[in-house]
Amino acid sequence: MKLHVDIEKDLHSFRLKVSFDTDGEVFAVLGSSGSGKSMTLKCIAGIEKPDRGVVTLGGRVLFDSAAGIDLPPQKRRIGYLFQDHALFPHMTVMENISCGSEKNAREYIDRFYLRGKEDLRPHQLSGGEKQRTAIARMLAAEPKLIMLDEPLSALDSYLKSGMEEELVRAIGQCGGQALLVSHDREEIYRLSDRIAVLEEGRLTCIQEKKELFAYPASLAAARLTGCENISALHDDGSGSLLAEAWGVQIPYAAAGPDGADGIDTDGKVPDPCRRRPGHVAFRARDVRIVNGDEREGKNRDLDGMILLCPVEPEKIRVMDDLNGMTAKGKTRGGQSICCALQPDMAGMIYDRQCMYFAIPYDKLMFFDR
Numbered sequence: 023m024k025l026h027v028d029i030e031k032d033l034h035s036f037r038l039k040v041s042f043d044t045d046g047e048v049f050a051v052l053g054s055s056g057s058g059k060s061m062t063l064k065c066i067a068g069i070e071k072p073d074r075g076v077v078t079l080g081g082r083v084l085f086d087s088a089a090g091i092d093l094p095p096q097k098r099r100i101g102y103l104f105q106d107h108a109l110f111p112h113m114t115v116m117e118n119i120s121c122g123s124e125k126n127a128r129e130y131i132d133r134f135y136l137r138g139k140e141d142l143r144p145h146q147l148s149g150g151e152k153q154r155t156a157i158a159r160m161l162a163a164e165p166k167l168i169m170l171d172e173p174l175s176a177l178d179s180y181l182k183s184g185m186e187e188e189l190v191r192a193i194g195q196c197g198g199q200a201l202l203v204s205h206d207r208e209e210i211y212r213l214s215d216r217i218a219v220l221e222e223g224r225l226t227c228i229q230e231k232k233e234l235f236a237y238p239a240s241l242a243a244a245r246l247t248g249c250e251n252i253s254a255l256h257d258d259g260s261g262s263l264l265a266e267a268w269g270v271q272i273p274y275a276a277a278g279p280d281g282a283d284g285i286d287t288d289g290k291v292p293d294p295c296r297r298r299p300g301h302v303a304f305r306a307r308d309v310r311i312v313n314g315d316e317r318e319g320k321n322r323d324l325d326g327m328i329l330l331c332p333v334e335p336e337k338i339r340v341m342d343d344l345n346g347m348t349a350k351g352k353t354r355g356g357q358s359i360c361c362a363l364q365p366d367m368a369g370m371i372y373d374r375q376c377m378y379f380a381i382p383y384d385k386l387m388f389f390d391r
Contacts, residue, residue, distance in 0.1 A: 023166055023199060025049075029065050029075030029085075033058065038065075038072075038223040048193060050202040050214035050231075052246050058223040059203035060105065063169045066201070067102045068095040079167060101165030101196070105172040107156040109144040115155050116140040122162030130158035134188065150181040154188070161192055168192060169201040174209055189213065207247055211235065219243040241389040244303045249387075250360040252303040265302055267357040268330050272302065272386070299388035306348065308385035309361035312378050328386075330359055330379040351379060 024045040031038045038058045042049070053059045064070040066077055068084065071092060077085040079100070084093050095102075109118050115136055120127040131137055134154040144152055153173075160168060173189055174182045190213070193200045204210050210217060211231055218228040219242050226240035238244040244252065253267035262271035310327065338351045340363070347363035359379050 023080040023197065024078075025066075025167060025199075025201065026076065026078045027062075027066060029062075029072035029077060031061065031065060031070070031072045033061065033223065036223040038062065040218075040220070040223070040225055042218055042225065042228060044199070044201065044216070046197065046199050047215040048198070048200045048202060048213055050204065050210045050217045051220050052204065052207060052210050052217050052243075053220035054205055054246065057220045059205075059220055060171050062220070063102065063171055063201065063203055067100050067169060068093060068098050069102075099163075099166040101160035101163060101168040103156055103160050103168065103170045103173050105175060107144070107152045109152060109155060109159075111144050114141050114143055115147070115151075118144075118155055119159045119162050122159040123164065126162040126164075130162050134158045150185065153181075153185055157185075157188060157192055161195060165196065167199060167201065168196050170203070172204050172206075173202070175204070175206070186212065205246075207235075219246060238387065241301050241303070244387060244389065249303050249305055250358075251306065251309070252301060253357075255299055255302055257298070263299070263302075268359065270328055270330055272328065299390060301389045303387045303389065304381045304385050305362075306360040307362040308381060309359065310380045310382070311349075311361065312380050326384070327380045327382050330381060 024043065026043050028041040029038070036058070038061055040058070040062055051059050051062060061070060065072045066084075072085065072087065074087040075085070076083070076087070079098070083089070083091050084098050085091060110121070113121075116127055116131065119130050119136075122130075131140055134157060136151065136154060136158065139147065139151060139155075142151075144155075147155065170189065174185060186209075193213075202210065202214055214231055216228065217231050217234050219226045219234070219238075219240060221240075221242040226242045227234070227238070229239055229243075234243060235247050238247055238249070241252070253265040255263040255272070256266050258264050260271065262273050264271055309330075312327075312329070338349050341348045341350070349361045349363050350358050351361070352358055361379060
């Protein structure tokens with residue numbers, strides 16, 4: 023069922039302005055806290071009123087500022103899972119679910135493992151039980167669309183897997199379509215099909231999830247998908263761009279393809295901006311560690327790579343967590359460079375007197391100003 027959203031609303035520190043269409047998919051909005059994610063859902067649900075715009079679902083107009091249409095939430099047939107559950111504190115579990123539908127309440131008590139909890143009130147429930155009650159109430163109303171606001175944020179890690187399965191089943195019950203907002207990139211990656219990135223009320227890009235995490239189309243998208251190595255670019259008039267954070271020059275051509283500005287690397291570095299970029303970034307997994315003597319070009323493997331900075335082994339901090347080993351070294355300017363360590367790379371840190379972090383040209387990502 024096609025959802026069309028094109029709305030604007032003045033908030034305290036910025037103006038929310040979002041426009042997108044989604045149909046038969048899990049469409050996610052990824053953004054940091056305070057970027058306008060929850061407000062977007064509330065405007066679609068009818069809890070908040072946009073200043074202007076249109077919201078339609080399946081061709082049915084839910085809101086149209088020009089036509090004076092603003093359906094109340096209960097008539098929009100949208101299920102909304104709130105971040106804080108929003109259960110009625112004076113009602114029992116059974117009464118909360120019955121608000122969605124009295125005839126389906128018993129079915130959802132059993133389905134969401136709430137048998138024996140029917141007469142308890144929200145303050146007597148665990149976080150997982152509150153979440154299950156909120157999902158059951160939402161689905162009992164048989165919505166045409168479900169919207170999930172940070173659906174797993176209140177759960178302990180051991181509960182998330184089971185509840186994620188419940189969410190997947192809930193989405194399937196609604197035809198495989200949902201609107202999800204979260205700041206958790208892993209959660210969004212697992213649950214969504216397509217992702218929009220929201221920064222200070224503006225959608226900076228909309229991409230398929232695999233494309234977004236591999237080739238983010240905006241600087242905000244790079245940051246939110248976990249890219250730590252980012253530098254502003256400065257044109258010092260030398261024919262190259264200076265990556266200020268790392269103190270290295272990146273060859274630059276005044277005229278790229280079709281007359282647009284671009285990076286001059288013999289075709290090795292694409293320029294998605296197609297004009298003078300303002301920032302450059304790369305993933306930690308793409309950083310290489312090379313021996314110090316390779317600085318003088320003794321190793322031809324450096325072809326197509328940029329040497330970022332010399333690093334002394336004793337100044338590298340190695341961290342080992344559930345995602346693997348990571349090394350952080352500092353440039354002469356004091357900026358950190360993050361490198362994902364492969365097992366065979368870790369030993370190099372302690373065996374070399376002088377090393378360099380390097381990045382292949384084709385792993386650099388460029389972003390507009």
